[in-house]
Amino acid sequence: MYQKINVSDFDLASTLECGQAFRWSRANGGWFVGVVGREAWRLRQENDILLCHCSPEIVSGIQHYLSLDRSLLDIVATFPADDAALRDAVRRHWGLRVLRQEPWETLASFIASSTKQIVQIRQIVELLAHRFGEPIGNDFHAFPTVEAIARASHEQLLECKLGFRAKNLLATAQMIDSGAIKFDALRSMEYGHALEELVKLPGVGEKIANCVLLFSCGFDQAFLIDVWIERALCRLYFPRKRNVTHRQLREFIGSHFGPCAGWAQQYLFFAERTRNKKTRK
């Protein structure tokens, strides 16, 4: 039994494979399978129809997770009009939407992400889910709760291939579990305040904090600077200029991309990742 959802200005593949989520994979017949919360979802897009292998009461949750209630046209309209590179990235990946993911899963996943390749991040996340997450049938596991990680041992986390990130993930889980930071209130805080709060956590700097704020806390303006986007920004906006400082980039980002800078960042990021891999029209 499956549901049909009408969609527009939406591209499932770009949305799920642009690097913001780590638990989605392709299955046979064009289906995507992923674990969200305590459910395994199966999704497939046929033009303006989204097929969902699920019960009808889950549809609204899927629409919310995929940000289908938002107008992509309105968001893109806030982008700088004279930015040809950004416009091209948007055209090439039209329909990419920033997801509304669960904050703890997002935080933990990106703590695991530092100096790791995306395939390895996905592997680590699956190992964590298998070992510490609740089984939800068909060999799927929910992402582990904060408490489950907080109670884990350093050795157990090392076995999930976290390496030097193990102690950061453990300490972060324990801090959140003990209420050392206001983790549940992030969504209702000012952007700057929420950022300050997140970087108190061990293993969480400005980049990972912005991942959490954009991908799971609804802050459209959160622009994360990683090695890929830094390379793209330097090439596109600071040509023939070496040694562009992190501070200069921040200044440029704040004045150029507007209130949905995070969305612009994700389009530029995905375009940079797929550069020279796809034929340009």
Added chain:
DNA sequence: ACCCAGGACTGAT
């Protein structure tokens, strides 16, 4: 063998 990977942190200039 060597190098790098969606970084963060420390201790030097």
Added chain:
DNA sequence: ATCAGTCATGGG
């Protein structure tokens, strides 16, 4: 304020 070294581990 920048900068190199360090932190584990798997893959090219």
